[in-house]
Amino acid sequence: EVQLVESGGGLVQPGGSLRLSCAASGFTFSSYAMNWVRQTPGKGLEWVSAITDSGGATYYADSVKGRFTISRDNSKNTVDLQMSSLRADDTAIYYCVRVRSSFYDYWGQGTRVTVSS
Amino acid sequence: DIQMTQSPSSMSASVGDRVTITCRASQGISNYLAWLQQKPGKAPKSLIYGASSLQSGVPSKFSGSGSGTDFTLTISSLQPEDFATYYCQQYNSSPYTFGQGTKLEIK
Numbered sequence: 001e002v003q004l005v006e007s008g009g010g011l012v013q014p015g016g017s018l019r020l021s022c023a024a025s026g027f028t029f030s031s032y033a034m035n036w037v038r039q040t041p042g043k044g045l046e047w048v049s050a051i052t053d054s055g056g057a058t059y060y061a062d063s064v065k066g067r068f069t070i071s072r073d074n075s076k077n078t079v080d081l082q083m084s085s086l087r088a089d090d091t092a093i094y095y096c097v098r099v100r101s102s103f104y105d106y107w108g109q110g111t112r113v114t115v116s117s
Numbered sequence: 118d119i120q121m122t123q124s125p126s127s128m129s130a131s132v133g134d135r136v137t138i139t140c141r142a143s144q145g146i147s148n149y150l151a152w153l154q155q156k157p158g159k160a161p162k163s164l165i166y167g168a169s170s171l172q173s174g175v176p177s178k179f180s181g182s183g184s185g186t187d188f189t190l191t192i193s194s195l196q197p198e199d200f201a202t203y204y205c206q207q208y209n210s211s212p213y214t215f216g217q218g219t220k221l222e223i224k
Binding site (some may be wrong): 029044045046047050059095102103104105106107108109110 | 118149151153159160161162163166167204206208211212213214215216217218
């Protein structure tokens with residue numbers, strides 16, 4: 001059974017940093033690209049970042065470019081999202097998503113990030 | 118970015134009804150269209166990919182159609198567990214984008 005379990009969310013002050021992690025199990029992790037997607041009541045679902053199966057290429061939404069860094073460890077079956085210079089509009093639920101032929105086939109349960117003073 | 122517009126934004130229906138939700142892309146996306154279901158407090162769940170292919174484990178009461186810019190999701194014989202919010206998503210070109218959602222409520 002495919003499982004994606006996010007962790008690391010919480011309350012952080014504006015300008016602060018947070019590292020999200022996603023632990024994958026139930027499939028050959030190194031064979032799949034992974035993405036992070038976030039959701040807010042106001043903006044809905046928004047793609048945040050992507051990383052290829054090998055980790056050799058990474059991609060970012062314009063809204064987080066230069067502030068967020070995605071990485072993966074295929075020996076540990078984890079994908080991380082390092083978030084810095086956080087702003088109030090980064091407040092969201094962040095989902096780890098598996099990608100199969102460009103399609104998001106499995107989603108984690110999400111981790112909530114709140115940026116507030 | 119490709120804009121995805123769903124209609125209606127919300128609707129009510131009765132158990133046993135057949136309902137259709139529409140999604141329109143601001144430019145052609147071939148069949149690179151997915152449908153997701155989200156229940157309150159839960160993560161989205163993938164239902165359909167390639168506009169009409171069922172994700173593994175999804176019951177055949179869900180069906181999708183369309184190509185280019187216009188797509189539909191049809192749910193036959195609604196059951197209580199089907200009342201949720203449904204999203205379309207294009208994965209034809211980056212950044213992948215989502216519709217605003219259609220909230221399906223019990224009448």
